Amino acid sequence: MKNSILWAIVISIFAALAGIGYWSLSLVMTKPDESARIPLEIAADYIHAVIEANRTVYATEIVDKFQEKGLIEAAEHWRQENALPLPAQFLIETGKHVAATGSGIKYRLASLTPIYVWNAPVTDFERKGLEAVIKDPSKPFTGIVRIGRERVFQAIYADRAVAKNCIACHNTHPNSPRRDYKLHDVMGGIIITLPISR
Ligand code: HEC
Numbered sequence: 001m002k003n004s005i006l007w008a009i010v011i012s013i014f015a016a017l018a019g020i021g022y023w024s025l026s027l028v029m030t031k032p033d034e035s036a037r038i039p040l041e042i043a044a045d046y047i048h049a050v051i052e053a054n055r056t057v058y059a060t061e062i063v064d065k066f067q068e069k070g071l072i073e074a075a076e077h078w079r080q081e082n083a084l085p086l087p088a089q090f091l092i093e094t095g096k097h098v099a100a101t102g103s104g105i106k107y108r109l110a111s112l113t114p115i116y117v118w119n120a121p122v123t124d125f126e127r128k129g130l131e132a133v134i135k136d137p138s139k140p141f142t143g144i145v146r147i148g149r150e151r152v153f154q155a156i157y158a159d160r161a162v163a164k165n166c167i168a169c170h171n172t173h174p175n176s177p178r179r180d181y182k183l184h185d186v187m188g189g190i191i192i193t194l195p196i197s198r
Contacts, residue, residue: 041142043194044140044194047194054091055087058087059087076089106193107190108190109191110190115175126191133156137186142155153195154192157192159188
């Protein structure tokens, strides 16, 4: 009898210890995970920062430098002409590579007055976003949208005419529907799409 009471006490102490152990372990295990979850708006900001950095370095350190030295030009039909892609095309091309990874992350350059129709908004949300960043370029237009069966997060960032050659080229391109861009105008937007569930 005494023995069985002793055993019962020992077993309940073990059970309590195991319970406390499991509970404290679960605290340690879940905390870093939860704090590592970042809002989609911030994830999009991070991706946007990388896209912008790549585009700036490509435009200033590669295209501008090579053109100044007269080594190689950037041209729209770069594949046929053995030239460098234009910075806009560089962004569009890297975006295609990212989309091809199947990670669900996508980005592209779009405008309400695009040189090519494939850079026009394809949904109401994209059109509204491009209108919103013209009015207020300081912050992205964000939201959750349904594309087919999938729900995705989209963020649209203003794309400004930061250099004279942006407006010079777009205002004179035979295909451009708009020819009165001025320096610092919002010419379009970078649309970033992130998957919500994987
Ligand atoms: C030498 C000509 C040229 C220059 C310079 C240039 N672009 Fe473009 N841009 C293009 C062409 C061509 C496209 C279409 C590329 C495609 O879809 O293949 C384009 C596409 C775009 C688009 C997508 C919408 C559209 O018009 O099709 C935006 C937005 C854009 N450019 C903004 C800029 C900005 C901002 C700059 C300056 C930092 C710039 N561009 C400099 C020729 C140029």
